[in-house]
Amino acid sequence: xxxxxxxxxxxxxxxxxxxxxxxxxxxxxxxxxxxxxxxxxxxxxxxxxxxxxxxxxxxxxxxxxxxxxxxxxxxxxxxxxxxxxxxxxxxxxxxxxxxxxxxxxxxxxxxxxxxxxxxxxxxxxxxxxxxxxxxxxxxxxxxxxxxxxxxxxxxxxxxxxxxxxxxxxxxxxxxxxxxxxxxxxxxxxxxxxxxxxxxxxxxxxxxxxxxxxxxxxxxxxxxxxxxxxxxxxxxxxxxxxxxxxxxxxxxxxxxxxxxxxxxxxxxxxxxxxxxxxxxxxxxxxxxxxxxxxxxxxxxxx
Amino acid sequence: xxxxxxxxxxxxxxxxxxxxxxxxxxxxxxxxxxxxxxxxxxxxxxxxxxxxxxxxxxxxxxxxxxxxxxxxxxxxxxxxxxxxxxxxxxxxxxxxxxxxxxxxxxxxxxxxxxxxxxxxxxxxxxxxxxxxxxxxxxxxxxxxxxxxxxxxxxxxxxxxxxxxxxxxxxxxxxxxxxxxxxxxxxxxxxxxxxxxxxxxxxxxxxxxxxxxxxxxxxxxxxxxxxxxxxxxxxxxxxxxxxxxxxxxxx
Numbered sequence: 001x002x003x004x005x006x007x008x009x010x011x012x013x014x015x016x017x018x019x020x021x022x023x024x025x026x027x028x029x030x031x032x033x034x035x036x037x038x039x040x041x042x043x044x045x046x047x048x049x050x051x052x053x054x055x056x057x058x059x060x061x062x063x064x065x066x067x068x069x070x071x072x073x074x075x076x077x078x079x080x081x082x083x084x085x086x087x088x089x090x091x092x093x094x095x096x097x098x099x100x101x102x103x104x105x106x107x108x109x110x111x112x113x114x115x116x117x118x119x120x121x122x123x124x125x126x127x128x129x130x131x132x133x134x135x136x137x138x139x140x141x142x143x144x145x146x147x148x149x150x151x152x153x154x155x156x157x158x159x160x161x162x163x164x165x166x167x168x169x170x171x172x173x174x175x176x177x178x179x180x181x182x183x184x185x186x187x188x189x190x191x192x193x194x195x196x197x198x199x200x201x202x203x204x205x206x207x208x209x210x211x212x213x214x215x216x217x218x219x220x221x222x223x224x225x226x227x228x229x230x231x232x233x234x235x236x237x238x239x240x241x242x243x244x245x246x247x248x249x250x251x252x253x254x255x256x257x258x259x260x261x262x263x264x265x266x267x268x269x270x271x272x273x274x275x276x277x278x279x280x281x282x283x284x285x286x287x288x289x290x291x292x293x294x295x296x297x298x299x300x301x
Numbered sequence: 302x303x304x305x306x307x308x309x310x311x312x313x314x315x316x317x318x319x320x321x322x323x324x325x326x327x328x329x330x331x332x333x334x335x336x337x338x339x340x341x342x343x344x345x346x347x348x349x350x351x352x353x354x355x356x357x358x359x360x361x362x363x364x365x366x367x368x369x370x371x372x373x374x375x376x377x378x379x380x381x382x383x384x385x386x387x388x389x390x391x392x393x394x395x396x397x398x399x400x401x402x403x404x405x406x407x408x409x410x411x412x413x414x415x416x417x418x419x420x421x422x423x424x425x426x427x428x429x430x431x432x433x434x435x436x437x438x439x440x441x442x443x444x445x446x447x448x449x450x451x452x453x454x455x456x457x458x459x460x461x462x463x464x465x466x467x468x469x470x471x472x473x474x475x476x477x478x479x480x481x482x483x484x485x486x487x488x489x490x491x492x493x494x495x496x497x498x499x500x501x502x503x504x505x506x507x508x509x510x511x512x513x514x515x516x517x518x519x520x521x522x523x524x525x526x527x528x529x530x531x532x533x534x535x536x537x538x539x540x541x542x543x544x545x546x547x548x549x550x551x
Contacts (some may be wrong), residue, residue: 016344023422024303043425145439174522180398182394182396182398183398183400184392185351185398185459186392186394186398187398187400188349188351188384188387188458189349189351189387189391189394189416189461190387190388190390190411190416190461190464191385191387191388191412191416192384192412192414192415192416193380193381193383193384194380196415200415201400204402205400205402210377258339279402281402281444282401282402282403282404282444282445282446283401283402
């Protein structure tokens with residue numbers, strides 16, 4: 001077998017693998033329970049499967065799912081930009097900036113998201129008009145009733161973005177802190193400004209640490225959009241709810257909505273993996289640019 | 302080229318630099334020796350304002366580092382002005398500090414493009430020439446994690462040179478290297494010295510100091526104990542502390 005080390009032949013490990021009978025027993029038991037549960041749902045007379053099939057691809061449901069995607073994407077983009085700003089402010093030497101960032105984070109993490117959503121929905125009651133002008137004069141540049149400027153969609157988007165930014169700020173801050181101090185020193189010694197160092201040297205490296213928890217946050221956000229039902233944004237859950245309040249098929253429409261949430265979250269995994277590879281270059285992440293360079297080198301030869 | 306006058310620096314009550322004065326002329330190589338904790342690395346980091354000083358003045362070329370003097374009054378410089386001063390001062394670190402998310406070539410051309418405003422083609426041409434100079438032309442598209450320590454340090458030297466500095470600072474450039482890789486890095490530094498680069502080198506490589514430097518400065522406990530030509534300081538030290546140190550490293 002091993003010609004290189006003939007004298008060591010009898011030291012080679014030829015052992016009977018350790019058996020794990022209980023794993024098989026547990027797996028079979030689990031499969032049975034799961035099958036029984038699924039069967040109980042499928043055979044349940046109380047659930048009308050035709051209604052599920054009828055609404056699974058209903059245009060209103062699909063529009064709702066589309067709006068959920070739009071809300072998730074838009075609020076995550078706004079939140080990430082705001083979070084990066086807050087994280088940099090919190091790490092700033094400027095006390096005022098630190099206080100603002102800390103206050104922001106404490107405020108938006110310290111109150112329930114549902115409360116914040118309702119608050120933005122009621123903004124028109126607190127401020128009936130939104131007016132921009134020159135203070136202490138009669139000059140107005142912009143004056144509109146709040147309800148026309150801030151639709152329920154806008155209110156929902158603001159609520160989700162501002163809340164998420166507070167959580168994401170801490171993630172971004174942890175990412176920035178994970179980058180070795182020597183990187184900033186090297187950048188400084190080359191004459192790079194603070195902003196340039198942050199954009200080109202620190203943040204690209206911080207992304208490696210930021211991305212996995214931000215993937216979590218995105219999944220969480222996708223589901224949190226359902227809270228916008230309270231301000232009547234016609235996203236997936238609200239739409240399913242509206243339909244079921246008319247045809248009284250509550251459970252069936254929950255199944256429909258749940259199906260689409262599950263599908264969307266599964267699809268979210270792909271861009272996450274792509275981004276993790278993209279920012280893993282140089283760090284020996286499987287599939288990242290580093291392994292690709294090695295391959296290119298071999299091909300060049 | 303580089304003048305330090307009475308430089309002092311404390312961390313809290315611990316005074317790490319107790320009035321350091323020295324001068325390096327254009328094209329000279331100065332080696333700073335001394336036991337760890339003697340303040341030599343701290344002093345080097347003061348020269349490009351990575352550390353602030355408590356007293357004294359540091360001039361690199363015509364520039365007073367970190368401040369503007371108007372009459373008797375010192376004004377702190379804006380970070381952008383300090384960044385401008387640092388462009389003329391290359392630095393090589395003990396732990397290389399290459400940017401791990403960039404290839405060797407990208408490491409070298411990042412600052413010339415982003416800071417000095419060179420166009421990409423010109424920066425790339427210069428970057429490749431520099432990598433060739435340090436013997437790494439075939440490693441241009443490798444990431445730092447694919448390079449050995451010695452190779453990384455040579456890329457770091459090329460990166461610093463890409464900004465065409467007037468003076469190069471080396472902070473124990475071979476201390477983090479495996480013994481067999483030290484030679485390659487010292488060769489590059491030796492060649493650099495021959496081209497007339499002004500260099501200040503914190504090192505434990507006595508052989509390199511003897512061969513390459515014009516001046517050797519021995520520091521201990523934040524003070525310059527002895528300074529002079531390598532033949533004097535290394536082969537005929539006058540102070541007991543210098544003698545003891547040289548006995549321990551040789």
